[in-house]
Amino acid sequence: MNTPAADASTTRSCLDRRRAGVLLHPTSFPGGVGNGDLGLDAHRFVDFLADAGFTVWQTLPLGPTNASRSPYQTLSVHAGNEMMISLDRLVADGWLEPFDEEDLDETDWLEVKDFRERMLRSAYEGFQTHADDHWRGRFEQFIVRHQSWLEDYCLFRCIKAEHADSAWWDWPAALRDRQPAAMAAAERRLAEPLAQRRFEQFLFFQQWCEVKHHANERGVLLYGDMPIFVAEDSAETWAQRRYFALDHKGRPELVAGVPPDYFSATGQRWGNPHYRWDVMQADGFSWWLERLRGQLELCDILRIDHFRGFESYWAIPADSETAINGTWIPAPGDALFETLHDTFDPLPLVAEDLGIITPEVDAMRRKWGLPGMKILHFAFGSGPENPYLPHNHSRNYVVYTGTHDNDTTCGWFAGLSPEEQAEVCEYLDADRNDMPWPLIRAALASTANLAVVPLQDLLNLGADHRMNTPGTTEHNWRWRFTWSKVPDALADRVSKLNRLYGRV
Numbered sequence: 362m363n364t365p366a367a368d369a370s371t372t373r374s375c376l377d378r379r380r381a382g383v384l385l386h387p388t389s390f391p392g393g394v395g396n397g398d399l400g401l402d403a404h405r406f407v408d409f410l411a412d413a414g415f416t417v418w419q420t421l422p423l424g425p426t427n428a429s430r431s432p433y434q435t436l437s438v439h440a441g442n443e444m445m446i447s448l449d450r451l452v453a454d455g456w457l458e459p460f461d462e463e464d465l466d467e468t469d470w471l472e473v474k475d476f477r478e479r480m481l482r483s484a485y486e487g488f489q490t491h492a493d494d495h496w497r498g499r500f501e502q503f504i505v506r507h508q509s510w511l512e513d514y515c516l517f518r519c520i521k522a523e524h525a526d527s528a529w530w531d532w533p534a535a536l537r538d539r540q541p542a543a544m545a546a547a548e549r550r551l552a553e554p555l556a557q558r559r560f561e562q563f564l565f566f567q568q569w570c571e572v573k574h575h576a577n578e579r580g581v582l583l584y585g586d587m588p589i590f591v592a593e594d595s596a597e598t599w600a601q602r603r604y605f606a607l608d609h610k611g612r613p614e615l616v617a618g619v620p621p622d623y624f625s626a627t628g629q630r631w632g633n634p635h636y637r638w639d640v641m642q643a644d645g646f647s648w649w650l651e652r653l654r655g656q657l658e659l660c661d662i663l664r665i666d667h668f669r670g671f672e673s674y675w676a677i678p679a680d681s682e683t684a685i686n687g688t689w690i691p692a693p694g695d696a697l698f699e700t701l702h703d704t705f706d707p708l709p710l711v712a713e714d715l716g717i718i719t720p721e722v723d724a725m726r727r728k729w730g731l732p733g734m735k736i737l738h739f740a741f742g743s744g745p746e747n748p749y750l751p752h753n754h755s756r757n758y759v760v761y762t763g764t765h766d767n768d769t770t771c772g773w774f775a776g777l778s779p780e781e782q783a784e785v786c787e788y789l790d791a792d793r794n795d796m797p798w799p800l801i802r803a804a805l806a807s808t809a810n811l812a813v814v815p816l817q818d819l820l821n822l823g824a825d826h827r828m829n830t831p832g833t834t835e836h837n838w839r840w841r842f843t844w845s846k847v848p849d850a851l852a853d854r855v856s857k858l859n860r861l862y863g864r865v
Contacts, residue, residue, distance in 0.1 A: 376662065376711075376732055376759070376810045381864040382417025382584060383410060384765065384815040386432065386828070387445050391843045394462050394480075395473030399568040400447030404575050405844075411579035413852040414859030418576060419584035419813055421765060423569070423659060425518075427594075428470055430838035431829075433666070434592040436518070439510040439655045441565030444473075448480050450568060456487035485560045503563045509651060513600035515558035516544075519551040529599040530611035537611055539600070569659055577661070584711075584813075585660030587652075589667045590617050590633035598634060604648055606635045615676040618684040622717065628675075628684025629832075635676055642693050646700045653701060661709065664759075668712035668731075671697060672722045698729045711759055711811075715739075735760045735809060737800055738773050741785050750788070751807045760809035762800050762818050765828040769817040770797035772824025797821060805862040812864065819855065820846050 390397025390406065397403075410418055424435030425442045432442075451457035460480060466472050488496070504511060517529065524532055535543035548555065573583050591597050591605070593613060598605050606614045613634040621628040641648055656663055665671075671694030677687035702708055712726045714733040726733055735758050740749035747753065754760060762770050774782060774796045782793050791799030797818045804812040817826045820842065829837045848854075859865045 376757075378810065379862070379864045380416045380582075380811050381805060381859050381862075382415055382419050382582075382811060382813045383819065384419045384761070384813050385842075386421040386765070386838075387423075388430075388442075388838065389816070389828070389841050391841055392447075392449070393445075394448060394465065394477060395467045395470070396444055396839075397841055398445045398447045399565075399572055400449045402844075403447075403572045407572065407576045407579055407581055409847070409852055410576075410581050412856065414856040414865040416580055416865075417582050417584050417662070417811060417813065419664070420586065420660075422586045422588060426838075429834060430470065432586075432838065433588050435588075435595065436592065437510070437514045437596045438587075438591055438652050439507070440514045440562055440596070441569060441659075443481065443561040443565055444477055445569075446477075446481065446561065446564045447568055448477070448484075451480075451484045451487075451564070455491050457484040458487070481561055481564070482557060484564070485557050488560065499567075500560070500563050503566060504559055507562070507566075507655075510596070510655070511559060511562060512555075514596040515555050515562070516547060516551070517596035517599055518558050519554045520547055522554065523551065528594040530594075537599075566659075573659065582661040583659070584662045584664065585656055586664045586666060587656055589665060589670045590631070590635075593632060593634055601648065603640055604637055606637055613679045616679050617670070618675055618677050618687060619716070620675050620687055621685055628687070630677055630681070630684045635674060638693050642696060646697050649697060649701065650704060653705065657705070657709065662711060663709060664711040664713055664734075666713045668714050668726065669716070669718055669722045672719070672725050694725055695728070698725070702729060730757070732757045732759050732809075732811065734758065735807070736763060736767065737761065737804060738763045738767050738770070741788065742781060751803050754807045754809045756808055756810050758807075758809040759811040759813060760804050760807045761813045761815075762797065762804050763815060765815070766831050768824050768827050769815070769822050770800050771818075771821060772827060774800075775824065802858065805858050805864060812862075816842060819851065822846075 385406065387399060387403060388396040390402040392398065392400050392402040407418065422432040422435055423441055423445070424432065424437055425440055425444070426432055426435055448457060448460065452459055457480060462476060465476055492500075520532060520536055521527070521529065530537055533543075536547065576583055598607065598611070602611065608614055615635045616630065617633040617635055618630040619628055653663070671692050673689045673691045675684065675687045676690045677684050681687075698708070708729055708731060710731050712731040712733050714722065714726060715736065735749050735754055737749060737751070737760065740747055740751070745752075751760070763773060767773065768776065774785065774793070777785065786793050786799075789799040789803055801814055801818060804814060817840075826840055828840050856865070
């Protein structure tokens, strides 16, 4: 096997040159019914990135979500979010008649979901009527290429809809446990909605790959996000139960989270089922290989959320209401990354290594040459040794002003005390009225090979524009920008900074 040297941190990185990028999820585009989608605004945004000297576009996970809209609790690790399909593009393709959403309440997710589903059903009817042999062939090729996950996902969604969207462990036992007779009957009974679901995935992949092709042609890499854990109510936990720590009724035996710390006396109980790592390793980590192959069809680079869970994970008894009673259990991360490295060389991965990271976790990241993360919002308040301060950065990192879980930089700075604001301004040699640009410049000037700035920061937006507030369930994942908020001179201003700091 091709094992890299003990510390390959600056030579094995998938980001081996200086780049700059912008963090923006497609649902934040201004166009689209109820949420941004993969229509003209996605292509326009790519052009803005290229004109501004950015060569990376980072998104959040792209999978289908539940009513929470959280992209970190998706119904599948392979499928795309059908809510991101551009209906306008389907009209242009001739598969959907022009539509009117004038009376639609776009703040009501369920109403938007129902509208989009009706439009997608109409588009499938139009496709069946008007698509030529070329498009029909592409659809069939898509089904064959993705058959390893597509049929299970579509059946999962169709049975779920048939049972009032209830969780799969609450289905009749025969369907819950995938008994052959019940499965065969479901496939016959649900033939039409199954075809519809296949078509929707075809549309998502078609539109996303068009956006990716446009981005790559303009020199922009797509930087995706892959949560380490899988949602409890997902196609994978239902269809591949052997890989998860679930009981005979499909309920978790152990769930994921993090232990109590300075920020929470009871820790965080996320609720995701843990993996049966022994089964995965005995199977040659085929589940992970397939997952990574699928994600790399959509993205050039992937961030792995909660990287430390590959070295050891906090296992909480499923009946515990908090994370207090968990325990650390070793994970075979080193063996996993050796297997991944044999297939993907160099590994196109970034490790989310935030929080309390042990020497063992850091050693594993360095061994496999994975860039880590530095967040400038975390850099102040603990003296010059703070590892997030720019003078402590090194090349094999991705530096952010903030992430989707942080406040905007304007919101963060406004929330600091006057003394804390003074410390930030002294370090940056900046005036407080100039924020967020001094922090953006600090990110771009960092020695980290990749600097990423959320679009909210480039647009000088305050706290009411943040994407997510961890630990809350209301008003998250809904933020959208408008092109009127993008100054005409912004691309030129940022392009000059990217050139100044060698990121073009």
